[in-house]
Amino acid sequence: MRYSSSHRKQTRERILGAAADLFRRDGIDATGVDAVMAAAGLTAGGFYSHFRSKEALVAEAVDAAAARARERWYGQVDHLTGRAWAKALIALYLSESHRDDRSQGCILPGLSVDVSRSSRPTRRHFEARLRGLLAHFEARLEGALPAERADIVGAVALSVGGIVLSRAVLDRALSAEILAASRRSADRLLGTTRPPTRRRARPKTKKKP
Numbered sequence: 001m002r003y004s005s006s007h008r009k010q011t012r013e014r015i016l017g018a019a020a021d022l023f024r025r026d027g028i029d030a031t032g033v034d035a036v037m038a039a040a041g042l043t044a045g046g047f048y049s050h051f052r053s054k055e056a057l058v059a060e061a062v063d064a065a066a067a068r069a070r071e072r073w074y075g076q077v078d079h080l081t082g083r084a085w086a087k088a089l090i091a092l093y094l095s096e097s098h099r100d101d102r103s104q105g106c107i108l109p110g111l112s113v114d115v116s117r118s119s120r121p122t123r124r125h126f127e128a129r130l131r132g133l134l135a136h137f138e139a140r141l142e143g144a145l146p147a148e149r150a151d152i153v154g155a156v157a158l159s160v161g162g163i164v165l166s167r168a169v170l171d172r173a174l175s176a177e178i179l180a181a182s183r184r185s186a187d188r189l190l191g192t193t194r195p196p197t198r199r200r201a202r203p204k205t206k207k208k209p
Helices: 006-026 033-039 044-049 054-072 082-093 094-102 108-118 118-143 149-170 172-192
Strands: none
Touching: 006 033, 006 054, 006 108, 033 044, 033 054, 033 149, 054 094, 054 108, 054 118, 082 149, 082 172, 094 149, 094 172, 108 118, 108 149, 149 172
């Protein structure tokens, strides 16, 4: 049976959506083609009529996962600007809900390790998404905060690492502590909050004899 081009496109998008969710939840290396096709409600035999290899699927799924994560997470703060946008995004990103939602979360903490072992095309796709995120940060914060590019890169790296560590530990209290500490540090890097100022002690006056 021959299918229309629209049906073929829809089927391809189902496969990409299933792969994006599974890769973020279980990892690229641990997710086989059969699992992706089953999650998409399709038979494994039809995979190669849409993708020439798992590597080709991974490269496109990285883009699909990034687009889904942006819509789900970053879209919640797009109505804000400047300082309010940065602070709200950091709070949303370094939250327990993001920590617990592996399959729908940001691709950076979920896929970084697997992508580092992947092919150059896959790494280029991943790098392009990271560069796009950094550029988006710079554009949204330009003129609103004193943060420079190094501060933005540091805040993003800290946020990604905070999610990775908070997911890795079993102790929920420690996990929450990691998230809270990462939020405070990212806010300080970006300048969304000012550290408390210390009062200078007044010099003691010598008593007259």
